[in-house]
Each structure stands twice: as structure tokens, then as C-alpha cells.
Amino acid sequence: MDATALPVPRPVAAHAESPLPARRLSDGGGDRVFAGITRTAAWGVFLLLIGIAGSMFWGGRQAFQTFGLHFLISDAWDVGRDQYGALIPIFGTLASSAIAMLIAVPTSFGIAVFLAEVAPRWVRSPIAIAVELLAAVPSIVYGMWGLFFFAPVMSARVEPWLIAHVGPLPILGPLFQGAPIGIGMLTAGIILAIMIIPFISSVMRDVFQAIPPALRESAFALGATPWEVVRRVTLPHTRSAVVGAVFLGLGRALGETMAVTFVIGNSFNFSKSLLAPGNSIASAIANEFAEAEGLHRSALIAIGFLLFVVTFIVLAIAKLMLARLSRTEGRAA
Amino acid sequence: MIIAPGLLARRKTVNVIALIAATATTVFGLFWLAWILWTTFSQGAAALSPRLFTEMTPPPGSEGGLLNALFGSFVMVALGVVIGTPIGVLAGTYLAEYGRASKLANTIRFVNDILLSAPSILIGLFVYELVVAQQGHYSALAGGIALAIILIPVVVRTSDEALRLVPNQMREAALALGVPQWKVTTRIIYRAGVTGIMTGILLAVARISGETAPLLFTALGNQYWSADLNAPMANIPTAIYNYANAPQDEAHVLAWAGAFVITAFVLLLNIVVRFFLRTRTPR
Numbered sequence: 001m002d003a004t005a006l007p008v009p010r011p012v013a014a015h016a017e018s019p020l021p022a023r024r025l026s027d028g029g030g031d032r033v034f035a036g037i038t039r040t041a042a043w044g045v046f047l048l049l050i051g052i053a054g055s056m057f058w059g060g061r062q063a064f065q066t067f068g069l070h071f072l073i074s075d076a077w078d079v080g081r082d083q084y085g086a087l088i089p090i091f092g093t094l095a096s097s098a099i100a101m102l103i104a105v106p107t108s109f110g111i112a113v114f115l116a117e118v119a120p121r122w123v124r125s126p127i128a129i130a131v132e133l134l135a136a137v138p139s140i141v142y143g144m145w146g147l148f149f150f151a152p153v154m155s156a157r158v159e160p161w162l163i164a165h166v167g168p169l170p171i172l173g174p175l176f177q178g179a180p181i182g183i184g185m186l187t188a189g190i191i192l193a194i195m196i197i198p199f200i201s202s203v204m205r206d207v208f209q210a211i212p213p214a215l216r217e218s219a220f221a222l223g224a225t226p227w228e229v230v231r232r233v234t235l236p237h238t239r240s241a242v243v244g245a246v247f248l249g250l251g252r253a254l255g256e257t258m259a260v261t262f263v264i265g266n267s268f269n270f271s272k273s274l275l276a277p278g279n280s281i282a283s284a285i286a287n288e289f290a291e292a293e294g295l296h297r298s299a300l301i302a303i304g305f306l307l308f309v310v311t312f313i314v315l316a317i318a319k320l321m322l323a324r325l326s327r328t329e330g331r332a333a
Numbered sequence: 334m335i336i337a338p339g340l341l342a343r344r345k346t347v348n349v350i351a352l353i354a355a356t357a358t359t360v361f362g363l364f365w366l367a368w369i370l371w372t373t374f375s376q377g378a379a380a381l382s383p384r385l386f387t388e389m390t391p392p393p394g395s396e397g398g399l400l401n402a403l404f405g406s407f408v409m410v411a412l413g414v415v416i417g418t419p420i421g422v423l424a425g426t427y428l429a430e431y432g433r434a435s436k437l438a439n440t441i442r443f444v445n446d447i448l449l450s451a452p453s454i455l456i457g458l459f460v461y462e463l464v465v466a467q468q469g470h471y472s473a474l475a476g477g478i479a480l481a482i483i484l485i486p487v488v489v490r491t492s493d494e495a496l497r498l499v500p501n502q503m504r505e506a507a508l509a510l511g512v513p514q515w516k517v518t519t520r521i522i523y524r525a526g527v528t529g530i531m532t533g534i535l536l537a538v539a540r541i542s543g544e545t546a547p548l549l550f551t552a553l554g555n556q557y558w559s560a561d562l563n564a565p566m567a568n569i570p571t572a573i574y575n576y577a578n579a580p581q582d583e584a585h586v587l588a589w590a591g592a593f594v595i596t597a598f599v600l601l602l603n604i605v606v607r608f609f610l611r612t613r614t615p616r
Contacts, residue, residue: 034514035515041421043441045486049451052455056455056459109358111362113351131362134366134370140545140574257452282546290550290553312451
């Protein structure tokens with residue numbers, strides 16, 4: 001057979017169309033450049049975190065220098081006399097987050113258990129998707145709803161009831177005394193809870209799904225009830241990751257600004273009552289920063305630095321706890 | 334073996350109580366969320382009018398639209414994407430293609446996950462110190478940079494995950510043909526992972542378009558039309574914030590209209606991503 005009769009492919013054209021064109025062997029320069037660029041970008045992410053911490057500390061140095069450690073324990077916040085202390089916003093941040101966690105953690109756990117053990121298969125993914133979508137709703141929407149719809153309900157119905165029935169009790173009582181104005185620590189905490197429920201419950205659900213089916217099935221085969229499977233198999237297996245999910249939610253709650261600032265009242269007066277207006281770090285910054293100058297501005301950045309340190313620690317714990325599960329599972333969380 | 338007669342009944346009762354409690358908490362959780370969504374959509378639908386898209390933001394108390402705020406939000410989100418996406422994708426590329434499981438890569442992943450959940454108001458303070466304080470005035474550019482910083486960790490996380498999902502055989506096959514590694518990454522791995530990377534970018538856009546706190550002292554907001562990147566620029570989130578805090582009913586109507594527009598946009602984008610691209614969301 002004549003060799004020229006064979007259907008010879010057109011090598012040049014094929015090369016031109018291929019994503020891998022012919023090239024010279026010495027292409028090491030491109031490799032070095034590209035690897036260098038990507039490494040720089042990755043270091044950029046690292047520097048971003050350092051930069052945020054550094055600029056907060058630098059911006060707050062005037063307040064730290066002026067007030068020293070006293071800044072942390074002083075409840076003064078007087079723009080007129082230029083006296084600032086971080087105690088009230090720190091207390092407000094911790095108290096509103098604590099209320100939020102008290103409500104959100106059991107609720108989220110319930111949702112995760114419901115999705116894992118109760119819901120029929122066809123309901124699971126619609127509810128799970130709905131919960132994840134709600135985590136995407138901008139927080140300012142939660143804040144507006146809180147101000148215009150939830151606070152009026154609190155002041156008209158919930159708070160009068162709490163004042164009448166819980167207020168006279170010995171230990172809890174002082175937390176629920178005062179005027180039912182609807183704006184205050186309790187309202188802020190409840191709205192924060194509603195905001196972080198989608199976060200915590202969808203992480204918990206992912207964690208519960210990471211459990212090997214064989215573990216659950218063998219428990220069922222031994223005659224365990226669904227609740228016993230949750231209590232004795234799922235929870236012990238995922239304990240650290242469940243704690244991680246809770247801390248992730250706490251990290252969000254501590255730094256949340258817009259959902260809180262509408263309803264917390266922005267008052268720098270300390271009150272034992274959860275019904276009274278208070279302030280949180282994020283809310284104080286959002287409200288006062290644009291008009292603040294000099295030492296006042298520095299004090300606001302300084303409490304921002306404190307918020308950064310606290311959320312960093314909380315989020316780091318969350319990540320380490322979540323990573324522990326993925327290590328035992330040999331997969332990414 | 335003899336089982337105590339009451340035990341099974343007790344276990345069953347405990348089980349039923351626990352499962353009813355779980356169902357009740359689900360209803361409790363969904364109740365609030367349904368209430369919030371219902372409020373946003375009913376208030377927003379009542380506030381919708383063509384004037385929103387044709388008129389500028391009014392002084393509180395009079396009527397008007399949100400045209401300049403919509404434009405400003407678009408400009409700043411676009412700025413955030415333009416500044417943040419290259420950095421995010423390249424950093425993700427480093428993690429997936431070069432750093433892999435190295436100590437440095439895992440440290441950067443850890444730092445990135447913290448940035449992902451860092452309070453956004455602190456990003457605003459950071460950009461204020463970095464840009465606004467240096468320039469001496471608020472600007473749309475500062476707003477765009479703040480949004481970019483919020484977008485970067487989302488894009489880093491999703492592109493890292495998307496690229497790591499590309500099978501190693503593709504890298505090995507290309508390298509065996511003598512293709513240099515950077516061409517393997519840019520011509521082959523990016524093509525294989527483009528859906529995942531796009532998902533990340535779109536989810537990040539959804540995230541930054543509702544962010545209010547980082548814009549308060551960077552872009553500041555502006556009652557008038559401005560297309561100057563070096564000047565304060567109107568945007569939907571700060572317009573909502575200002576109008577919701579104003580005492581007049583007309584202002585509240587505009588705030589709800591803005592909340593409706595932004596929520597509908599964010600939810601739609603999430604739904605599109607979920608159904609057409611990929612289902613996992615980064616946290």
C-alpha cells in the first residue's frame with residue numbers, strides 16, 4: 001500500500017487548536033513568575049489579618065496610653081469630659097451574645113436532630129436549603145425587622161409579662177425589672193439568636209452527616225431508638241465539631257453590628273436589667289465613629305481591637321474543634 | 334435475658350419526647366425566619382414603585398427613589414470583585430497547587446477561615462485607617478476596598494476547594510507531556526475548576542452586596558448622584574440604615590424598599606448558584 005494514501009492528520013493545524021501548543025524547553029521563567037505571584041497573593045491573605053490587628057492596635061494606642069489597663073475595667077464613657085472605658089460595651093457584647101447562645105444553641109441542635117432523625121427524606125433538603133438561604137439574608141434586614149416589628153411586640157406583650165411574673169422572683173428577678181420599652185439587651189440578644197440559628201444549625205447538620213452510616217446503623221440494629229442513636233452515637237462521635245459549630249456561631253454573634261445596633265438602645269449606662277438599653281462594641285463603633293475625633297475615635301478603635309482579639313480566639317477555637325472531626329474522618333469539614 | 338418490663342416503655346417515651354422537642358424547635362426556628370422574610374417581602378412589595386429606579390434619594394421626609402444608591406452599590410460591588418477576585422483566586426491557586434498540605438498552606442487556610450467570619454465592622458475600621466485617614470476624605474474607592482477584603486476569603490476558600498477537586502491524573506498527564514506547571518494550572522486546572530471558582534465569586538457577591546457595617550465609614554453614603562470614585566458615594570445598605578433611623582414614615586418606606594431589593598437580589602443569586610452551579614456554601 002502506498003504510504004501517501006494513508007489519512008495523515010494535519011499536525012500543524014492540530015497543534016494550533018490544542019490547548020498545549022509546541023514550546024521551547026526553557027520555560028522555567030514562567031513557572032517561577034506564576035508561582036511567585038500566587039505565593040504573594042497567599043501571603044497577602046496572611047498580611048490582611050496581621051494588618052487588621054496592627055491597625056486596630058495602632059489606632060487605639062492613644063486610648064491605651066491615656067487610660068492604661070484601667071480602660072478595660074472603667075465604665076466611664078463621657079464624650080464631654082473625654083473619659084472612656086470599655087466595660088459597658090464589653091459587658092453588652094458578652095451579655096447579648098450570651099442571651100443569643102442560650103436560645104440559639106438548643107434551637108439549632110433541635111433543628112439538626114430533626115433533619116437527621118425525624119424529618120421524612122423529602123422534607124430534609126428543602127428545610128436545609130431554606131435554613132442556608134436564611135443565613136444569606138443581610139443582617140441589616142434582621143435589624144430593621146427587630147426595630148419596626150419585634151421591639152413593639154416585646155414592649156407591648158413580652159416585657160410586661162416578664163416584669164409582672166419574673167421580676168418579683170429572688171435571683172432572676174433583677175434581670176427583668178424596669179420599664180417595658182422594647183429596646184434593650186434582651187431584644188438584641190433574641191434577634192442575634194434568630195440571626196445565628198441558620199449558621200449553627202447548618203454547620204451542625206453537616207457535622208451530623210459526616211458520621212459513618214455503619215455506626216448509626218449498627219446502633220439501630222441493636223434496637224436503639226432514634227434519640228438514643230443521637231445521644232449515644234452521633235453526639236459522642238461529633239462532640240468536638242458540635243462545640244466548633246457553637247463557637248462559630250458565637251464568633252458571629254460577638255461581632256454582629258447591624259442586627260444589634262437598631263435595637264440595643266446605644267446607652268452607656270450600666271443596668272442590671274436585661275430590659276434596659278445597653279450597648280455593644282460593634283454597635284458603639286457603628287453609631288459614634290463617624291462623628292468621633294481625637295481620643296474618642298481612638299477609644300472606639302481600641303474597643304474594636306478588643307473585639308478583634310476576642311473573636312479571633314473564639315473563631316480559632318471553633319476552627320480547631322471542627323478540624324478535629326475532619327481529621328478523624330479523613331475529609332474536609 | 335429478661336428485660337425490665339417498664340424499661341422499653343420508658344425508652345420509647347423518652348424518644349418520643351426528644352423527637353417532639355426537636356420538631357418543636359425546628360418549628361420555633363423557622364417561625365422567626367418566616368416572619369422576617371414575610372415582613373421584608375410584604376413591606377417591600379408595598380414600597381415598590383417605578384420611582385425607585387428613576388429618582389434620587391430624597392432628604393428624609395420627602396418622597397423619592399433609590400437610583401443613586403443602586404448605582405453606587407453596583408459600582409462598589411463591582412470594584413470589590415475587580416480588586417478582590419484576582420487576589421482571591423491566586424491565593425486559592427497557591428493553596429491548592431503549590432502549598433497543598435504544607436504547614437504554610439494550612440496556616441493560611443486557618444487565617445483565611447478566621448477572616449471569613451471576622452466582624453465586618455472591623456474591616457470597615459481597618460479600611461478607614463488604611464485609606465480614608467490617609468486620603469483625608471471618605472470615598473467610593475475605600476468602600477470598594479472594604480468589600481474586596483470581605484470577598485477575598487470567600488473566593489480563596491472556594492477556589493482552593495474547587496481546584497483540589499480536580500483529579501491529580503490531569504496534572505500528571507499534562508506534566509508528563511512536558512507542559513510547564515504554570516500552564517497546567519492556567520490552561521487545564523482552571524478550566525476544570527471554573528464552575529467552582531465562579532460559584533465562589535457569585536456567593537461572595539451575594540455576601541458583599543448586603544454588607545452595611547464596612548461601608549459606614551468608608552463610602553459613607555451620599556444623598557446625591559455621584560460617579561466619582563474619590564468622593565463619598567450613595568449605596569443601598571447605608572441608605573437603608575439612614576432611612577430606617579429617620580423618624581418619618583416616608584423614609585421607612587424607602588428603607589423597606591431598599592431592604593426588599595437587596596434581599597431579593599441576594600436570595601436569587603444564592604438560588605441560581607445552588608441550582609445551576611454547586612451546592613456547598615463556604616462558612
